[in-house]
Amino acid sequence: MSRIADLAHRHGRTIIASIHQPSSDVFDLFDHLCLLSSGNTIYFGPISLTSEFFASNGFPCPQMRNPSDHFLRTINKDFNMVIGEGSEHRPTEITSDAINILERSYKSSSIFQQVLRQVAQSSSMKGEIVQRGSQARFFTQCCVLTKRSFVNMYRDPGYYWLRLAIYFAICLCIGTIFYDIGFDYKSIQARGSMLMFVATYLTFMAIGGFPSFVEDLKIFRRERFNGHYKPVAFTIANMLSSAPFLLAISVFPAAIAYYMAGLQRGPQHFIFFTLILYSSMLLVEGLMMIVASIVPDYLMGIITGSAIQAMMVLSCGFFRLPGDLPKPIWKYPLYYIAFHKYANQGYYKNEFLGLNFSGNGGGNLSISGEDVLKDYWQMELGYSKWVDLAILIGMVVAYRLLFWVAVKVGEEVKPMVSSFLLGKKRHVLDLPSSIPVVVTNSTL
Template sequence: MAEQFFSSNGFPCPALRNPSDHYLRTINADFDMDVEQGHGGSTEEAISVLVKSYKSSEISQRVCLRAAFIRDQKGGIPEKKGSQAGFITQCLVLTERSFINMYRDLGYYWLRLGVYIALCLCVGTIYYDIGKTFGSIQARGSMLMFVAAFLTFMAIGGFPSFVEDMKIFGRERLNGHYGVGAFVVGNTLSSIPYLLMISLIPGAMAYYLVGLQKGVEHFVCFALILFVCMMLVESLMMIVASIVPDFLMGIITGAGIQGVMMLNGGFFRLPDDLPNPFWKYPMYYIAFHKYANQGFYKNEFQGLTFPNNIAGGPPTITGEEILKNTWQVETGYSKWIDVAILFGMVIVYRLMFFGILKLVEKVKPIIKAAFAASPRQSKHISENPSSSHSYEARD
């Protein structure tokens, strides 16, 4: 009925104009010249005419009756809130929207899936049917380290998409559509199906081409460790995205953090050889590569026996001896404890992401206000008035 209402008050919509644009032109002061040329009056006059006409119209009476009915039913004047949706609804809607965005964005997971398939084909053919010779001990360790380190390292490829998500979150958060918690939960849940797909398909190709230890339980553990490591890297990159919004600097920062963790994860330098003051305590225990490598090694070597080529030694060597002496793995707990620790680290990383978002939300306005009130800035502007004009022109 809007078109009829505007027409009856002297503001008909032209034949070839979008009605929405016409209504905005009529009541927006930015288009004063258009209104004056078309109707011989200013925007204020047009608004005054429309308001008076609406107040005396039948539509206004219906709205008042409806409002009174709602007030009687609800037991008071309805209050306007920032968001009418509950936390669960917010999480479900954000999860669905994020899932669809990830499905449509080729660079988010589909390109990575293709790269992972190509890499796992390379790994599978290089280490094809590795066998159980003495030389396969080192080869198995190298192959598993590559999966734990470099395959998960590729998760930084989604960082540009993370930055875009953060920009959208910033705008919608300022409008009060949902909270930080709902965003973190939605982002986490929506990525799980894609990470599972990336872990299972390329992981199965590498696992069975190499000929690692047979058994469904062993493959499930292998895929589960790969999956949780990818979740860890994504959580780490989301933390970086919340602090470093520039995607080039963010990728460099994330790659640097992972490089440090990878270096002291227990492969390039055995645990007992790491310097104690910093690299062994605490960095070795903070790096998720420690638990990924040890989980992979326990899953693969426990229960196997290899021929021993060392002169003067026994004819065979067990997987447990290899874990203790070759890789210096902590065998006091099972591989599932390593998996549980990795999952716990995912939760910690996501809580850190939540905390940083809340902190930035509180601190950024304070910093902006302090910067705006800086005496040095005010003095600079007063002494150089041309600079303020240049900023305005640039804006």
């Protein structure tokens, strides 16, 4: 509390603290005091005048007693209700009389008149000084949020470091299972299966960050409520802070599986391979952030995100070739909106084009990689692999925009839904339209 008071005085900020039964040391740190009882203001003014105000009305603070305890005891009926059970003196009524005396005295005091003048003056003010909003420039918001998010991710071993270790282990497994695939006819299916596993399972594991997304959103909503920054700054910062970790996961573990399996050796092929994996991971993180903004529960959110990805994997054209997919729903629209489709096509074009494979019966018969893509995998060869990568990058941006929309809509819709539900409850319980709020404990 000393640190908070020092910040308030140094930077000219107003800090409101609600503390029950503070120590005398903490109580002395406050500049002003507001005492509430049964929804009424008993005192609101400089803390240095509080003891004098109580003493002048017949309620002096006894020696060796904490002033905050004395004020709380004088105006809180709850304590006396417990003490007064079976008592002939009915101390609850005495407390009510004290509250009435203090309330009337405060309303007739010069302190109250000064508060009214300050309220009127503040109400007449217009302009940015009284507008709720961000206190920093947009660029500063993005920088501060990115740094904070990056530090949190770096310090949390379960956020990316554990996933990085697991990716190393899984990619080592992939490399040993598909070690030196070769170029015979059987390698066609092996290459396709390996690339499919990388495009689906490795990206699927990005849902591991979902619990952290939920916690980040809780912090965001509290800080957003106070007007510290805008949703777009939070969206950009979250993406920038996670980008280096996802890039490390996409490059180093993937290199083990790529070169152990004996895929195309050209450096440009490996770079494209990592770019597809990197953009797919960014996509899954964006998808899980959208889910977190709509379904904030850990278990339900992970189940929802997993179900969405499972539907995309089923319709991406591997387990059923594109020509065999049922046209309602699975071909149109899921096949075209599933990012796995473009990841697989990019991978397959990157790997099979330029290669030749021995025929099924052996001998001198060979099959070109282009024929494999067209006839075996039914890939779309009307555009290059870079178009598939560009589509994935566009989907990364689109998913972040959808997350921003979900946050903005949530800010508008949730209060309306809460108000509607409250109205329904009031109607069912036959409650009045205005319900008084009773504060039983004194508030400092």
